[in-house]
Amino acid sequence: METQFREKRAAGRKLLVPYITGGLAGWQDAVRAAAAAGADAIEIGIPFSDPVMDGPIIQQASQQALEQGATPVSILHDARSLDVSIPLAVMTYYNTVHHAGHERFAAQLAAAGIVAAIVPDLPLEESGPWCEAADAAGIETVMLAAPTAPDARLPLVVARARGFVYSVGLLGVTGERDTLAHTATALARRLKAITDVPVLVGVGVSNAAQAHEAVQVADGVVMGASVVRRLLEGGADAVGEFVGDVRHAIEH
Amino acid sequence: MSLMAEPSATGRFGEFGGRFVPETLVPACQELEAAFIEAWADPEFRAELHHVLTTYAGRPSIVTECKNLSEQLGIRLFLKREDLNHTGSHKINNVIGQVLLAKRMGKKRIVAETGAGQHGVASATAAALMGMECKVYMGAVDVERQALNVFRMKLLGSEVEAVHSGSRTLKDAVNEAMRDWVATVETTHYCLGSVMGPHPYPWMVREFHRVIGQEARAQSIELYGDVPDVAVACVGGGSNAIGLFSGFVDDRTRLVGVEPAGGAAVGRAQPGVVHGMRSYLMQDEYGQVQEAHSISAGLDYPGVGPEHSYLASIGRAEYPSVTDAEVIEAFQLMASSEGIIPALECAHALAWIVRAAPEMQGQTVLMNLSGRGDKDVAQMMDVLGR
Numbered sequence: 001m002e003t004q005f006r007e008k009r010a011a012g013r014k015l016l017v018p019y020i021t022g023g024l025a026g027w028q029d030a031v032r033a034a035a036a037a038g039a040d041a042i043e044i045g046i047p048f049s050d051p052v053m054d055g056p057i058i059q060q061a062s063q064q065a066l067e068q069g070a071t072p073v074s075i076l077h078d079a080r081s082l083d084v085s086i087p088l089a090v091m092t093y094y095n096t097v098h099h100a101g102h103e104r105f106a107a108q109l110a111a112a113g114i115v116a117a118i119v120p121d122l123p124l125e126e127s128g129p130w131c132e133a134a135d136a137a138g139i140e141t142v143m144l145a146a147p148t149a150p151d152a153r154l155p156l157v158v159a160r161a162r163g164f165v166y167s168v169g170l171l172g173v174t175g176e177r178d179t180l181a182h183t184a185t186a187l188a189r190r191l192k193a194i195t196d197v198p199v200l201v202g203v204g205v206s207n208a209a210q211a212h213e214a215v216q217v218a219d220g221v222v223m224g225a226s227v228v229r230r231l232l233e234g235g236a237d238a239v240g241e242f243v244g245d246v247r248h249a250i251e252h
Numbered sequence: 253m254s255l256m257a258e259p260s261a262t263g264r265f266g267e268f269g270g271r272f273v274p275e276t277l278v279p280a281c282q283e284l285e286a287a288f289i290e291a292w293a294d295p296e297f298r299a300e301l302h303h304v305l306t307t308y309a310g311r312p313s314i315v316t317e318c319k320n321l322s323e324q325l326g327i328r329l330f331l332k333r334e335d336l337n338h339t340g341s342h343k344i345n346n347v348i349g350q351v352l353l354a355k356r357m358g359k360k361r362i363v364a365e366t367g368a369g370q371h372g373v374a375s376a377t378a379a380a381l382m383g384m385e386c387k388v389y390m391g392a393v394d395v396e397r398q399a400l401n402v403f404r405m406k407l408l409g410s411e412v413e414a415v416h417s418g419s420r421t422l423k424d425a426v427n428e429a430m431r432d433w434v435a436t437v438e439t440t441h442y443c444l445g446s447v448m449g450p451h452p453y454p455w456m457v458r459e460f461h462r463v464i465g466q467e468a469r470a471q472s473i474e475l476y477g478d479v480p481d482v483a484v485a486c487v488g489g490g491s492n493a494i495g496l497f498s499g500f501v502d503d504r505t506r507l508v509g510v511e512p513a514g515g516a517a518v519g520r521a522q523p524g525v526v527h528g529m530r531s532y533l534m535q536d537e538y539g540q541v542q543e544a545h546s547i548s549a550g551l552d553y554p555g556v557g558p559e560h561s562y563l564a565s566i567g568r569a570e571y572p573s574v575t576d577a578e579v580i581e582a583f584q585l586m587a588s589s590e591g592i593i594p595a596l597e598c599a600h601a602l603a604w605i606v607r608a609a610p611e612m613q614g615q616t617v618l619m620n621l622s623g624r625g626d627k628d629v630a631q632m633m634d635v636l637g638r
């Protein structure tokens with residue numbers, strides 16, 4: 001994923017990564033629609049019972065998916081038949097990984113054609129055993145950087161980032177906001193100054209205009225709650241339409 | 253060296269503990285750790301804490317010998333009376349420590365989770381005393397069954413938010429408090445209510461409850477010239493138990509932590525990671541956290557503090573469980589035999605003592621009476637159909 005992202009960036013393209021909760025009704029069609037509408041990668045959420053980094057929309061989506069019987073195994077199984085040409089990443093909480101076992105989970109991802117993983121409750125200091133297993137299986141581990149990090153911490157985080165650096169847009173959990181927080185561009189700027197790994201802003205990037213604002217500094221955006229809400233309310237078509245709008249906005 | 257020394261630099265008790273939090277919270281946990289280490293080594297902070305505990309919270313708490321129950325059960329039963337602390341439970345020990353620390357760190361606001369409402373009431377109380385803003389998250393199910401404590405918190409000037417996600421109990425209240433903290437970390441201290449969560453909480457909260465064990469050890473020696481044969485406490489997150497155990501962990505005393513049958517995290521002994529810590533955790537075959545089910549809101553939690561997992565794994569403490577039915581019996585037994593209405597949480601400890609008494613004949617048993625039962629009376633009126 002990182003190689004592709006670097007190439008696209010070099011060609012002047014801004015990167016767009018929609019998040020879609022796996023196991024939700026219509027999620028596979030939504031992935032295909034997002035890919036067709038100009039996404040550069042998809043972040044597939046493997047739902048967890050206790051998603052502490054997520055606000056109401058992704059909580060609701062996670063709970064709904066779990067109630068419909070989604071499991072890590074069923075989602076990874078379904079991911080195999082997605083047949084999209086862009087890279088697929090998963091986002092899940094650490095207990096899902098821990099419970100499966102590091103090596104086994106990394107192997108399951110690789111077998112499903114997943115190339116990257118985002119684990120938001122696994123900070124740098126605890127990430128060693130997972131990163132080792134992921135590296136060995138060829139899975140890129142995306143690290144999160146937060147606005148609260150002192151200057152001395154950011155270089156340590158980006159040094160361990162593979163795929164891209166997830167620049168957390170605000171102090172808070174996922175969810176739509178009226179405006180882009182000033183922390184979003186501020187942190188992206190701090191990161192851009194110290195790394196050439198692609199920097200994508202996620203959490204609180206809620207619409208096309210905010211995405212446009214974020215990519216004035218960052219290499220791209222991750223959009224979660226705004227995408228998932230459209231899947232919940234309008235199905236895969238609504239997701240495709242929204243991703244198309246954002247794509248258009250960040251190119252202009 | 254004591255078995256309850258400091259955890260490792262990464263906050264490990266054996267292979268349990270750690271700091272599994274979103275990146276946003278890592279600097280806050282590091283700052284808290286540094287602030288706690290500094291304050292704990294400062295005689296002035298210790299003196300201030302001691303002053304508030306002795307002139308406001310009512311410490312030391314007494315030890316009561318239960319003459320009637322002792323006779324019935326064939327043991328010598330003593331109670332460490334944490335129910336007599338201000339606000340009615342052991343929770344105040346930790347809260348006063350944390351709120352003093354938060355103030356020292358320049359925080360203006362605290363957030364807390366609560367199950368039975370005792371930690372929420374203690375937090376609201378300390379916030380009122382020390383001029384802090386306070387918001388308490390409480391599962392919607394618990395808001396219902398602990399209505400008295402909800403009203404107390406509001407009277408004390410705190411905001412109480414009912415949490416409607418997940419199982420709508422303590423686990424979900426912790427999630428919501430953490431989400432609040434992620435958004436407000438620059439001005440807010442998360443006043444966690446048990447020996448759980450990310451490092452340094454399990455260690456820090458234990459140190460604030462160590463006073464229970466220290467007092468109890470001295471009182472035991474004064475009352476019967478020895479440490480008890482058995483020390484028993486209920487275990488939700490495990491703070492009152494760790495406080496009691498800390499006084500006897502390096503002695504010959506048998507340590508027993510009693511879990512509810514529907515929330516027996518240690519009993520099932522399956523490691524997992526949630527709420528910032530690696531510990532025993534009730535979960536399904538894919539690692540989804542399971543809902544606990546207990547008559548007692550304060551023990552209705554699928555995890556447990558990491559040091560308990562450690563003490564269990566090395567065999568130093570044991571963690572049997574009791575059923576709701578046994579607890580209801582024990583609740584009434586203590587009221588009618590001793591004139592003490594226990595909190596439903598610590599009625600778990602008595603329920604185990606009643607069951608195990610035939611094998612403990614003649615032994616001295618020290619039970620932590622972690623809280624008083626006033627908050628549970630309305631719920632028990634329903635349960636007992638009166």
Ligand SMILES: Cc1ncc(COP(=O)(O)O)c(C=O)c1O
Nearest residue numbers: 370488489490491492550597623
């Ligand atoms: C009286 C009482 N005892 C025990 C507990 C359980 O907590 P812990 O296991 O941390 O002592 C509670 C929690 O609400 C409580 O109110």
